[in-house]
Structure formats: C-alpha cells, structure tokens
Amino acid sequence: MVTDLFTTLEQKLELVLSQVAGLKETNAALQKSLGEKDQALKEAQAELARASQERELVRERIDKILNRLKIIDTGESA
Helix, strand or coil: CHHHHHHHHHHHHHHHHHHHHHHHHHHHHHHHHHHHHHHHHHHHHHHHHHHHHHHHHHHHHHHHHHHHHHHHHHHHHC
C-alpha cells in the first residue's frame, strides 16, 4: 500500500518534470522567435528612417527646381 503511494507520487513527479521540460523548450523557442522579430523590427525601422530621409531630400530638390522655374517664369513675364 505504501509502495503504491510512492509509485503514484513518482509517476506524478515524472509527469510534472516532463511538463516543465516541455515548457522550457517552448519558452526557449519563443525567446528565439521574439529575438528574430525584434531584429526584423529594428531593420524595418532603419529602412523607414532611410526612406524618410530620402523622401525629404527629394522634396527639397523638387522645391529648388520649382523655385528656379518660378524665377524663370517671373523673369520672362516682366
């Protein structure tokens, strides 16, 4: 009878230890995935910053061109 209790206790302990090991593996996989997604986010943010900077440079060049055209247009009509 006491032996049966110890056997049941050992089986339950093995089950719990198995579940803990599985949870540790799942946690490690999730941590890895999170790290990869964090890296992808940083890369996307850097790309967005580069695109924004490039867009601003293009806007400045267009403004300069438009201002030059205004000067030419104003000069011809005077």
